[in-house]
Amino acid sequence: MALITYIGALIAVSAGVPATVDAAGFAARTYSTVGKITEWGETGDQSEDVTETTLAGRTYHANGALDGGSIPFTFLSDGPDAGQAILRTANNTNDEVSVRITDPDGQIIYYHGKVANLRDRARNASTMKGLSGEFRVNSGTVRVG
Secondary structure, eight states: OOOOOSTTOEEEEEESOOSSSSHHHHHTSOOEEOTTEEEEOOOSOEEEEEEEEOTTSOEEEEEEEEEOOEEEEEEEOSSOOHHHHHHHHHTTSSOOEEEEEEOTTSOEEEEEEEEEEEEEOOOOTTOOSEEEEEEEEOSOOEEEO
16 A cells, blocks of 8 residues: 555534444535645544552553544635534534544544634744634544545
């Protein structure tokens, strides 16, 4: 398999959650592409490190609860498209949003969660006007392909 870049990856969102947290449930939703995404952070569950130390002086580890974490994202804004509008509307509410990531090699990743902390990007001579925020994952990560 050849190495690829993420150039051409598409991020799409849908207001609400699927009926089932699996490929069929997520695929049944209608998505709007988020235009001019410049970054969508690391995706995937991480497990909590559960530790216990014995009196003999040895620490044991176990994998605990899974957490999709908080994913930073950034997009340029010259007028919101439908996908950006969904993110803006859900910002700092408790409304769930479903995400579909389509990578250039055809792999699709789904999950749902909450949008938080949309803010204007830093203003400097090397930055275009846009917004950054975070996506707080509340479901398992479903990978297709």
